[in-house]
Amino acid sequence: MRDGEQTPGVSLEPEKKVWIARNLDALGVDVIEAGSAVTSEGERDGIRAVVKENLKAEICSFARIVKGDIDYAIDCGVDSVHLVVPVSDLHIEQKLKKDRETVKSNAIEMVEYAKKHGLIVELSGEDASRADLDYVIDVFKAGVEAGADRLCFCDTVGVLRPEGTYDIFRRLVTELRVPVSIHCHDDFGLATANTLAALKAGASQAHVTMNGVGERAGNTPLEEVAIALKYLYNVNTRIVLENLYPTSKLVSRLMGVPVAPNKSLVGDNAFVHESGIHVHGLMANTATYEPITPETIGRKRQIVLGKHAGRSTVEMALQGLGLTATGQQLDEITKRVKCLGDKGKHVTDADLMSIADSVLGRNTEARIKLIDCTILSGNHATPTSSVKITIDGQEVVESGVGVGPVDAALNALRKSVSGVADIKLDEYRVEAITGGTDALVDVWVKMSRDGRVISARGSGPDIIMASVQAFVEGMNRLIQEKNGIVKKP
Template sequence: MYIEKVKNEMNLPETVKIFDTTLRDGEQTPGVAMTVDEKIRIAKKLDELGVNVIEAGFPVSSSGEVEAAGEILKMGLNAHICGLARPLKGDLDAAIDADVDYIHTFIGTSPLHREFKLKMSKEEILSKSVDAVEYIKDHGIIAEFSAEDSTRTELDYLKEIYNAVEDAGVDCINVPDTVGVMVPTSMNWLIRELKSELKVPISVHCHNDFGLAVANSLASVEAGADQVHATINGLGERAGNASLEEVVMALITQYDLKMNIKTEGLVNLSEFVSRITGVKMPPNKAIVGENAFAHEAGIHVHGVLAKAETYEPITPEMVGHTRRIVLGKHTGANAIKAKLKEYGIDLDKNQFDKVFNQVKALGDKGKCVTDADLRAIAESILGRAKEEIVKLEGFSVMTGNSVLPTATVKLSINGESKTAAKTGVGPVDAAINAIQRAVSETGDIELQEYNIEAITGGTNALAEVFVIMGDKEGNKATGRSTTEDIVMASVEAVLDAINKILILR
């Protein structure tokens, strides 16, 4: 909305090309290495997504890189297939031999790179760059040139080298913020400065050392950059590169740019790359993270149920995601009502309050309530005895490997307090024995069947206990309870069944 107020100050291009470098800079993520087959599979999906260029690797660095680039080329994809090369004959020949139709050549231009790394003069670096571009163009291949560490390079030298490669016939110049030192305003200024100097399309390659890679890429586009280098999931050296999914979605939805990206494939590709690289996304990762369209807070869920846009800037379908309503500490009644409606569970006010209180109590204990948990809680409350003749006032169990499990229960039976203690083979058995003893004067009701099930995995899973109790007259009733404590669940289930039998009498 407010972007409209500043759009006329921007120098937005009609569209932005996406140069994907997941298979090259993304593979430079420490600990990540892809096989030829994995690169092929990712390249196919990147092409389906609609990226313009796929940087398949750095051919001179290994035979696997050459093979991957060659195999990707054989697939006849729509995207250009690019190989990275230093401006050295060996590197350029390796890329040419790999048959790529696009070569990205680079060399460090900042004083740090010149003096300490390359030990080359400005003139040497410039002449190598020009020679490389001419060599690439002589082979009829698209040439992109990067002045590595351009954002720490003197402006006059940066312009000089970019002008020289432009004169040599380069097709695109790339401005790498190699160690992510730019901020959006400085990046915007630099790209405007270069735009006024050069005729060739300008690309940017932003690293995320200060978490600004996406912001700097967008600031570059605002200044007129024609292409953005990005990686799926923001993979790349150190803190990574600009995340493709974030850049693309911001460009399309916030700047209203027309792009040829099938955005509904983004989540699938993110998960695919995550599985292949072993780099898991944090749940709060923008666009593709597990929580990107998940809502727990009651006020948010209420808003989303009324109109999703209240708390979702884009639809989950746009990126192939799904909306999730999560239950927990911050849940409100509207969320639970919506879920119960979805399951076709109809509760009266009293039953609903019990479900609501149990969800809140679990949340207060730091637990997340899954959909399966909610169903089990609701179903057990739904099936409860309508009247409580016997009520639990309290219980305690003592157990361990050197003591006889013993339980003490305090019940209110028809309003009268009754306490009983009993031992058992374990805490559950002891608790049930103690209840049976406490109610023995009211009626001899015995356990006939006991079943327990964990609703979801983990030691803190909700336990669902199902019992059948019976008396001497042949009355039988079932009891059910779902809580995170198996002894408590057992006690509640047994009392539920006892109450049902007592009502029958």
């Protein structure tokens, strides 16, 4: 939560820090670096709030080799300090305007000071990957003699290579008498590889962040290291693997940093399949195209439809909706799905069900119909929406408020069907926008009811009405399924 929170544009209030810390603790993280106490009073409030949680994990504060930094950490009541000393000549001469011996002497003094005040000390060499390794080891040995409990080699700008990392850590663990940590950045996309190389060479601790958040290109992702250790190296950790995805989603939401769809393990696409060849293999054995099951990290497999979908993909998707089709019907449904995909559309569950309705000759007239939707929003007004719908011909009028006009409209719709169904909005995103003031927007929603999840889409020049259209379509499908309207022909 320190290096991760240094992601550009991210600032966590104390309650958010506590929320994340609780989840990291439940995940099985051994040490939580809750922040840098010298940063601000608000940062200190956040660190103190985490300390008060009395978590199982050791709570740490970042500190420079400056007495004031350590004093602030002591005042926050943390268990340990991550005491960082620049060790490359570039940092020593250009940033600190000092020399090697002065920096080493300052490091020794601050280690002794922190130990005297009862803190666990992890002495960290900043920019160690661009430093003279002999000097790094000299500083580390002096730090251990002064009382440092752990040491950390920092690849501050991500320039390590896995083979070089292994050699460095073999030397470090051979010459030093205390646990050694690896701290990597992902500037060249090698953070996980370098971290695993260090652990293989004998490092006993890895500095990681959830989703790989952090400065510039970020830090080593916790989820990648934990899963790689387990499934590639057969090494168990105390990480509760099934908590990885829920924790990933929480961190992404609270930090406001979306996870890339193609991000390993926790990205939206990590366990999503479209290709007909792949889905055909999955139907025989999921291991054909999945190295681990999605349930391992608290996820579920998804089958999506588009132009790459084959007969097997469509058949599996229909089964998930409780539908079966003859061979000829399946061919026709597949043809129409591909046609929609060729137009650049993301084929939602609602789209598939509409196509199936037509091909299978099912009459599924919408139970919910939107009659009117009005929005009140402005600089000084709470966004408010009023909707008029009919449910099975019965008129319902409801209003709702929200943080914005779309939120207000969807809240009003949820309230309007509360007597029929408890429907939740799980995900909402704008998938495509054309240019110009009359831009066409494509809204995609994922909704759920009693554990059943469905996706739907709405399009148009008005983002509010496109959102309402998608939500009404999804509500109809969820209510129809729950009440037995979706049946096998």
